[in-house]
Amino acid sequence: MRSGPLGTRTYLSRNAGKTVPLVAVIMLAAMLICSIVALMNSIPLSIRTIYRYTEESLVVGPRGDPTQTPRIVQKLNEEAPVKLDRIILCRVVSTVVHSIVGKWPFTVVGLEKDDMMYILKRQGITSWSGRLPDDGAAEAVISEPVARNLNLKIGSTLLGPDKDDGYSPHNVKVVGILHSDRWMMFTDVEYVRENHFPPLDVVLAFAPDLKQQHKLDLWADKAFKGDRAGVFTYEQLDRDTTQMFHILYKILDAVVAILVMVITIMMGMLINIHQSQRIVEFGLLQALGYTKKQLIYRVIGETTAVMALGWIFGLMASYVLLNILKRILMDPNAFALDVFDRMAYAYTIPIPFAILLVAIATVKQRFKRFDPVSVVERRLV
């Protein structure tokens, strides 16, 4: 920024009463848009975060027919395009977790101890508080985000006869908390087999690594099409989430565009009023010998500085606000929110540019037929 009597810094700092409100409006506009987009993004982010544990395996269910399970296993063993690291048969119990848009379905996976240890290893989990469920016992182990989300601790009831969202004929107590940011709930498979209906074994197929898992998932999607087998992959979830939010993002774009337009019109009016108040200054300077071009550049320089300051402060304020939201609202419930959401910050870029364009047009229009004599003769004062 230029300093000196007619420098940008001098004008902005000595007219803080006029420039600070302009900066504040742009700051609030940027903060508003950034927060809306970040909160909107937190929904698909939450979906991806909550179900990320499925990234490590292909899930194939027998569509209500228990006799299909051995055939699914056989097909996987014989036709899979990659060498399978492990196939696990599990049983699942439905429950829910909380999200900012209500309850979402989740599963408590019933596993044998060996299989549970394998999955924990695959998920990179090496430590936990408490212990893992005993064979056949009404016990469960859950991960830290699940514990925060459902407000559970060791000794709490995860499933039970009184729980509409997570029914089980016996109270299934939490006996361990896994130290991980992945969302997981495991119980003993024998308990599920003895107490839950229908008697369906679901197949989990593990490739040696994520790259090969991706190849396996793509193959399964096609290989089981039309078959009596329901395939669930993280790949599918990711694709479905993107599609699901496609329309929502179009609506978001329209809302942001309207917001930018409203803010731009409002700022254009404010800038116009602000410039009207400076008519004596412009007239005097032009009468003294400053060219229109110099004055236009000066005003554009000041406006650019105001826009840039407002926008930068807006980004900073957004970051602070998102952190506060994350700390107060999201983290305690284990909701996902990216405080460095680049898309949210990028959505604020049109604000300074739109306002600057309007400001430049306003300034040029004002100076087009501006006559300094009308000021020094006090006809315009």
Added chain:
Amino acid sequence: MIIQARGASLTYNDHGKTVYACRDANVEVHPNEFLGILGPSGSGKSSLLYLLSGLKSATSGSIVVDGQSIGRMSDEDRSRLRLKIFGFIFQQPFLLGYLTALENVALAFSGPTDRDAAAKLLEHLHLGDKLDRLPHELSGGERQRVCVARALIGHPKVIFADEPTASLDHANGVQVVKLLNQHRGEGSLVMVTHDPSMLEGADRILRIEDGCVVEE
């Protein structure tokens, strides 16, 4: 001569009717002279000053400044010329409210700001203790003296003063004109006024009536 006006007229349109603010003016401004332009209110004396200083373009006739016809100059070139070789004082002591007295003076400096020269000039105009005051902290007379300093700071070839005493009482008015005349150095002073007593030190006086120079 520095400025020569030949048959210069300034007209404006008043609801379809052409009105002469200044008609066929033939005026010369010589180096180092004090030229007074005297006339009643609405006689066109300010319009003549605007023509001579390039603040307005002549509707007809020519104005030559330092050998250059300002009628052929672009708006931008006329502005540059004003900043470079002219100084201005207007009826009202127009100052930028957010700048100090010293900074307001520096505004009219076409080269790099010379703080010491501006401060020295303000001291000569008895404002040495008010360099860092903002305009609202100064009296009307003090504000006009800052305007005088602003007009003088660039050592202009011609200083145009348009009723510089109009917003002041008589004593302050006399003091402002006296200071202006004292400190203009080699520069000419063209002063418009309706008060003959303000032109006591003038080398020449032009009398204007209804837009025409009627007497020298």
